[in-house]
Amino acid sequence: MKIENHWLSDDGNVNFEFETPNTGGEFPAGRPDTLVIHFTGGSSAESSARHLCKPSSRASAHAVIGRDGLIYQLAPFNTITWHAGRSTWKDRSGLNHYAIGIELDNAGQLEPNGNGQYSAWFGRKFTQEDVFFGVHRNQSAPTAWHAYSETQIQRVLDLCALLIEYYGIRDILGHEEIAPLRKVDPGPAFPLDRLRARFFGETRDLDGEAEWGSPRDRAIVDTERLNIRSGPGVSYPTVSEPILRGATVRTLENRNGWAEVECVTRGWVSSQYLKYPD
Numbered sequence: 001m002k003i004e005n006h007w008l009s010d011d012g013n014v015n016f017e018f019e020t021p022n023t024g025g026e027f028p029a030g031r032p033d034t035l036v037i038h039f040t041g042g043s044s045a046e047s048s049a050r051h052l053c054k055p056s057s058r059a060s061a062h063a064v065i066g067r068d069g070l071i072y073q074l075a076p077f078n079t080i081t082w083h084a085g086r087s088t089w090k091d092r093s094g095l096n097h098y099a100i101g102i103e104l105d106n107a108g109q110l111e112p113n114g115n116g117q118y119s120a121w122f123g124r125k126f127t128q129e130d131v132f133f134g135v136h137r138n139q140s141a142p143t144a145w146h147a148y149s150e151t152q153i154q155r156v157l158d159l160c161a162l163l164i165e166y167y168g169i170r171d172i173l174g175h176e177e178i179a180p181l182r183k184v185d186p187g188p189a190f191p192l193d194r195l196r197a198r199f200f201g202e203t204r205d206l207d208g209e210a211e212w213g214s215p216r217d218r219a220i221v222d223t224e225r226l227n228i229r230s231g232p233g234v235s236y237p238t239v240s241e242p243i244l245r246g247a248t249v250r251t252l253e254n255r256n257g258w259a260e261v262e263c264v265t266r267g268w269v270s271s272q273y274l275k276y277p278d
């Protein structure tokens, strides 16, 4: 993949079917210098791309990345699009005038509805394997989020690398950081701090965030009902209802056959009932 004249080259992984009219002219000299990451909160990359091209939606972005890695480029990267809305970061406001907007097809925050199922706001049901449990940087308790696909995250990484080089991008921000009272995207399922650490060597707080690649610390509950306790041993009280078979948990620490894990809640479980992929 390459950028030529502010468009991605067509290497079979880019779709140019949709071009948005919702633009604000060319960026001034020296910009864009920032990338802003979003989730669509929609049902498919294509439907989101269509939506962002409707004049009536009064919203747009430069690219939408599907769960299969397909990138829909909706506008040339040197053109202002309308993805950030009212937003501020450090001494800047109105980040649309500084930033390329990248939307990821993702259903967003999910509601548990019992039976191990989770619903998106538009009604689609997800099972636990599609769910990432984590604490949002602007919230205090862990909740359920639609997990991004590995292919999708890899494409984001490739696209960011390309844009950083082509435009001299200096920062990558989440919509949730520049509009914290209005927005929760891309949410804790997206490894935003890791992305920044990788490109800019920053080490902001990496706690509670999704991992790159196939993480060693993600485990599957391998027993019918797994007690979760406030400490590493059976003498500690349980902190919530048991976790059910098949649930994905994130391991934070291992101690004497116990693992501190994070799922909907956080606490200690007996390590023998965790199964680590590969």
Ligand SMILES: [Zn+2]
Pocket (backbone or CB within 6 Å): 037, 038, 039, 083, 175, 183, 185
């Ligand atoms: Zn957004």
